[in-house]
Amino acid sequence: MASVKLSGVRKAYGEMEILHGIDLDIKKGEFVVFVGPSGCGKSTLLRAIAGLEQVTGGTIEIDGIVSNDIPPSKRGIAMVFQSYALYPHMTVRDNMAFGLRMSRSPKEEIDRRIAKAADILQLTPYLHRLPKALSGGQRQRVAIGRAICRDPKVFLFDEPLSNLDAALRVATRIEIAKLNESMPDTTMIYVTHDQVEAMTLADRIVVLRGGNVEQVGTPMELYHKPANLFVAQFIGSPAMNIVPVEGSVANGVASVAPKGGRALSAKTESGMERLAGPLSLGVRPENIDLVDEAKALFSGTVTYAEQLGEVEILYVDIGAGEQPIVVKIPGYHAIERGRGVHLAPQKGAIHLFDAKGNAVEHQIL
């Protein structure tokens, strides 16, 4: 029911500015995920939207109304706090019922909604307990339950699943997704560190860094077309491998080559000169194949290998003082440490970034 529009939102604690002017336009019904390194200001931004922090600059519009001075309770939001913020003196049931009681919902309605939320979150056996007698994950679920019991225009979730086990997390994630679908008008803003969550839930992802928006886009845009080095490395796990390369343009074709490595030819429509000089080449671990020496762009030895069952992650030292290259190969190969391997990035999956770290659109020839 509500769109959220942030224009130049700033927030400072004392001298220290945490948010440096955030512009963001969230359409009604959209599911937006905030991601970014720890401490980049996600929670602060969420709290600012909720009205829990008075912003020091800019405006927050909810549903087209400038809401800077509208109290949180009038903004039509529900929020899951990163630290849960459960009411310690109330049972789980009462924690969930509180918001509804405040809005004078009829008793049956309250009971119905609590029963439903408890069911989804597998909290039914704990409804009569106090928060202090719950496990970490259970507390977190109560916090989620409290939010979804209400019927807000905007949902704000601050890392709501971080303490849940994988199965429950998937289940809850799906529930949230369903919730989102069943309430097409409800806007959801969601903070997470979990790539999977971000990718699966988001209509759009907002990448924050040090109080600035780095990129906004659909998950696939971010994954396939990261706007800059930071986003490229931040999205995807393990992170994209970055190798410094030297580019030189000749005859309308650029040639980029890692130090002492084979050169790739590339072209771009956004001004060939951007492919000259020191560049960074990025390639995701899952886009690197183990190949014969002949086809290899890099060669090195495996310094460390992780078996995850379905895939294996290799850390390949390519020497020259570079970061090891991480390679993710499907299946179980039991590659031991110390083995020499030859690596080639898949052609379509090569990213190039200029000296400032901004992505350069290109085709590898």
Added chain:
Amino acid sequence: MASVKLSGVRKAYGEMEILHGIDLDIKKGEFVVFVGPSGCGKSTLLRAIAGLEQVTGGTIEIDGIVSNDIPPSKRGIAMVFQSYALYPHMTVRDNMAFGLRMSRSPKEEIDRRIAKAADILQLTPYLHRLPKALSGGQRQRVAIGRAICRDPKVFLFDEPLSNLDAALRVATRIEIAKLNESMPDTTMIYVTHDQVEAMTLADRIVVLRGGNVEQVGTPMELYHKPANLFVAQFIGSPAMNIVPVEGSVANGVASVAPKGGRALSAKTESGMERLAGPLSLGVRPENIDLVDEAKALFSGTVTYAEQLGEVEILYVDIGAGEQPIVVKIPGYHAIERGRGVHLAPQKGAIHLFDAKGNAVEHQIL
């Protein structure tokens, strides 16, 4: 330096028993990860090992000494609490220094260790801050830093990375792994919900469920040879698909078939009769291929598809009121909802479980 041995450890809160007799033998220097659904007793078990909970039965031996009555401070442990438990009136530095001061470490030593931990955890700019001026992730890092600053015989980590972003999480995970390697005698016990963490860090994984140990084994054992349905479904994300099948034995060969589906032939050495009757067939999403109709074991329509960039997850409804089958296929395919697909599990990756849910060793012929 320390082995940890639990024999029949029980813990009850009032009437309610949370741990039902846990036996576990952790060798010195081992890295053991506890996993299990939220509320299954992981934190409780950790707290019992730390000495924070008086167990109601059984014994806890640390380094061969029955430690039930030894106070936490004398057990030579360090612990990261799920809820951080930072000292709110101390700066980050003092939080980390506290344990060292308690053990009367020299000042330089304290400074050195704090500097190192802060560096690893990227906390250096925050050393002078109070916890309340930190973000969730930063608080969690302080909690970790506090533990690794000390030099305990046993490390206890309760979901230490849940609030960290992917990059930092990987980095910290690697640091913890390194720490583990650099201190081969230090035993680590680690609770996590993150499969990747569990898989990558653990020497052995302990799967808990409702206060009981379900299986103990190396990550690969758990992944490839789950002892029962629960473990099978718990380990791996998305979870293993389970399809009820009917088994019948004839001529020393069992034939198992999903309802109205093609039959597979199987053999086992653990008593063929175990393959008769209702069984469950399990196959991990990543072990299912999209195949032609002829080779398919199941067919159905895609009800939902998630794009994660490197892989795509399909939810395939195979009808007959069963759970949809989840399929994880590498790459980006943009398979739309509603498309009909044919699925076949990879032969070596089929798991069979008897009616009680216990795994049946077998070969698919």
Added chain:
Amino acid sequence: MTQQVITATITILIGVAGSILYFVGTNWLLDRIFPFRDGASPNAARNHRITTAVRPWLFLGPALLALGVYLIYPVFETLRLSLYNRDTTAFVGFDNYAWLVGDAGFRESILNNFMWLLVVPTAATFFGLMAAVLTDRIWWGNIAKSLVFMPMAISFVGASVIWKFVYDYRAAGSEQIGILNAFVVWLGFEPQAWIAVPVWNNFFLMVILIWIQTGFAMVILSAALRGIPEETMEAAVIDGANDFQIFFHIMVPQIWGTIAVVWTTITIVVLKVFDIVFAMTNGQWNSQVLGNLMYDWMFRGFDFGRGAAIAIVIMVLVTPIMISNIRRAKAETKGH
């Protein structure tokens, strides 16, 4: 004068240092005698058991000793006295209590005391809570707090003069010097001798104690209020609770324990109340209370037996509160 200041400083330092020394010293000693630092030593577990058993008593030691000598011993002494005659020369059994039951003054006091018990703790806690909560939200809150606190800081003699200037009564027609009567006259009513109107005068005396004790309640509750995790209040704000709802549903329940403590403390002050009644009416005009009655028998009547019996009654009245506190402490113990 400087000499005096120096001696004073030294005595102060000795006094304070002495008690610090006790705690540090005994704890050090305990760890010395029963070492268990290195968990390996064979006696470690035993030593630890001993130290955990002993240490609480080290911590409690001075307090228990002081309470024992200064309060418990006198309580037993009082109990003994209550069974003796006026100058403790003959054992009289329960005569003093029997007398109490029949004494009109005692009945009046008990009745008045119950009135006090109903009104004062409730009102003082209520106003204290109001003051604590409301002053937290305004910029001049600290000043307001200090002003509300002031009655506590005024010595009792001062307070009695203050209230003289409030309740003073002059005949109708002459100039009133008590502000209450001045106000009443200004409104066009007859002035009243407030403290001399039976039954009602109790309330006018109660007002004084409420006036004093509100500061106490405010300070203690203010400390408790500030311990409430702010996030819970933020959560409630988001849950759509208005300020009143936050106050009643979120803040009050979280400091309920402290409210109970404040209430209990003031209740006990009321049970003991003596100086207000003593200074304002000395129990005349039917305003007698137990505390003053006891004082009266002890130091006016020199009847230690009866005085002690009244004291025992006062102490017995507190048992319900003790029981509820045992309950609460037990419930807490279950929690952790």
Added chain:
Amino acid sequence: MDGIAGRKSALTWAVHISVLLLVALWTLPTAGLLISSFRDKDQLAVSGWWTALTTSTQNLVGRADGAEKQVEVDGKFVIAGNLLDGPGQTVTAFGYRSQEPTKFKAGEIADLGDGRGLTVTADGDYIIESDLRIEGDRGQRIFYTAAIPPRFSLDNYRSVLGSGGAGRAFVNSLTVTIPSTIIPIMVAAFAAYALAWMRFPGRALLIAVIVGLLVVPLQLSLIPLLTLYNKIGAFAGIPAKGYVGIWLAHMAFGLPLAIYLLRNYMAGLPGEIIESARVDGASDFDIFIRIVLPLSFPALASFAIFQFLWVWNDLLVALVFLAPQKEQLVLTGQLVNLMGSRGGDWEILTASAFVTIVVPLLVFFSLQRFLVRGLLAGSVKGG
């Protein structure tokens, strides 16, 4: 909560007004005392303190100079002078008989008989003119009605502060009060910690006993205790009355409340922090000193305020346990002694009330800082 948006609502006004009202009600009586303390002793009993704030019309009695001051002017004997003793006052009416004090308007001439006439002008000048030499050694009484503007004096404070030994009494009071505040806080804090966070048999009972002890009337304990002191004093050959004795007494009398308040507060601290410290290798002693104590500052400070105040304002215990002579006389004792034996010197009381209140208020102000908000913020999650 401070940062929450949109909180400047009508409610804020309601809050301001309620607090104002509360404060007004609570300060009004004290304000009366304060104003009274600057008033003249005789005025206190005859007019309300609030009248001292505005110009008031008062019926006063003055007396003309005696016969010896008369001068002969033009054959008439004249006594002249002024009745008023301050600027800004005006006389509106006067009289010479007590029954008719306002018979004449200012400026009129009153016939005193015997050929004597009296007039008082608005500025207070009076003239008695007589045909004959005026006899008698007392001056004529003159009743007059005057508008008196507010007038305050520091006399009451002068007499309180100027009395000999006030300085020493002040130091004595501090000598009694400071250790009597600090020692019980320490003792109580340790005990409260044990009762809140250590496990031992009989804990709940002990808590209840302490609550019970709150009710023990002080007066009851004085005789047994003083007897004990005397015995110890006689045994050890030291004076039974002294500072140590009173410290201990004040400590013990303050303990039940201190333990009760502190235990309640400490029990509310998040257990995980304490567990965390245990795991960090801290002993109970360390935990108490480094974790619990700093986090209990609000409770410690509030108790300190009260204990300080009680001891500071106490007289009874001081009189019983300290030698009553000047060397150990506390401020309250000093002030009470300033009042006459029959205790009606309200002007002394009013001023001394404000002299004694200063130190407790300072203590309150300085300790109020410790009643901080959000001390526990950021320590644990999960509420």
Added chain:
Amino acid sequence: ELMFKPGEDARFNWKSFEDFKAANAALKGQTLTMFGPWRGEDEKLVQSILDYFRDATGVDVKYSSSENYEQQIVIDAQAGSPPDVAILPQPGLIADLASKGFLTALGDDTQKWLGENYAAGASWVSLGSYKGKDGAAALYAFPYKIDLKSLVWYSPENFKDAGYAIPQTMEELKALTEKIVADGGKPWCIGLGSGGATGWPATDWVEDFMLRTQSPDIYDKWVTNEVKFSDPAVVGAIEEFGWFARNDKFVDGGAAAVGTTDFRDSPKGLFASPPKCYMHRQASFIPSFFPEGTKLGEDADFFYLPAYAGKDLGKPVLGAGTLAMIMKDTPASRAFIEFLKTPIAHEVWMAQSGFLTPLKTVNVEAYGNPALKKQGEILLGATTFRFDGSDLMPGKIGAGAFWTGMVDYAGGKAAADVGADIQKAWDAIK
């Protein structure tokens, strides 16, 4: 620094001082702790007396007082740390201390001396004699510093302005009272308020009327409750008080104000303009509550509360006072009692203010002002002297039930009921 230099002022009996000095030189260096009721201005006065004792003996006298001295003396005595010498105004309290054995008998010599040297010596001896722990009566307390109670204070000029004469009999006093009312004035200011001691001024009224309506013998029996409070004699005395106090027309502020007006405030009405009242019955100490600058004998004066002409009871005088007693028998304490026997110990205080003495050997010229001297003369001229009855009664009555009863009476309760109530209270402590 001595108040009056020895030998300089002829009014003083310096010889007694020198003699005392000579006899007690051996005490030098000893200390004497002393506890008394005097504070504020009074303390300065008592110190000026003690200076002479110090000067004469070299004893270090430590005097102290407190608001709660009654309570404190009990505590200290019970606990075993009493002062060496205590001076108290309540015979009832002294009796209690004596009966518990806390006091040292002053001996026959002193008893004899009192009988001989105090005017109406026998009554002073009996005032200071109590039953000791052994049950035998002995002299335990030495009367020193007397207050007169039966005084009516007035403003001579107001009387003159209105043309009133000083009444010589109770009948005249009542007539004057009614005349003042007829003239449109209020005759009396009466205030019983006294914080915790509210009611006591009324007991003085009743005692005065007991002495004026009954024989001293009945008074003595009343004080020991041989005559009951409910006795018509007592009830009658109460009602006499009621004649004055319970008539709205007679009292400033009306009868309702009597109970709550503070006794310290009540005399101020005499000096108001116009006067709020013309007469105020109160003891000799009351001038300290007169407005500042009031000159005794000129601005304010007193007359003896007259006796009934119709009753042949002479001129009874009611008084109060303090008594000194030894709580620790030391040479210095003994010497102090001896000191009190010297005229100089009386004269020095007489010469200042607020001190009356029945000691016959003092020079009455030493009285510091005419008013004091006049009081001294009343004291010496009394045909009957009686000590304040409420102070003689047990504390629970004299400082309890009696007060309460009087407050109730002022509030409108019937005299008979009040008497019965007080009697009931008295029965309860027997």
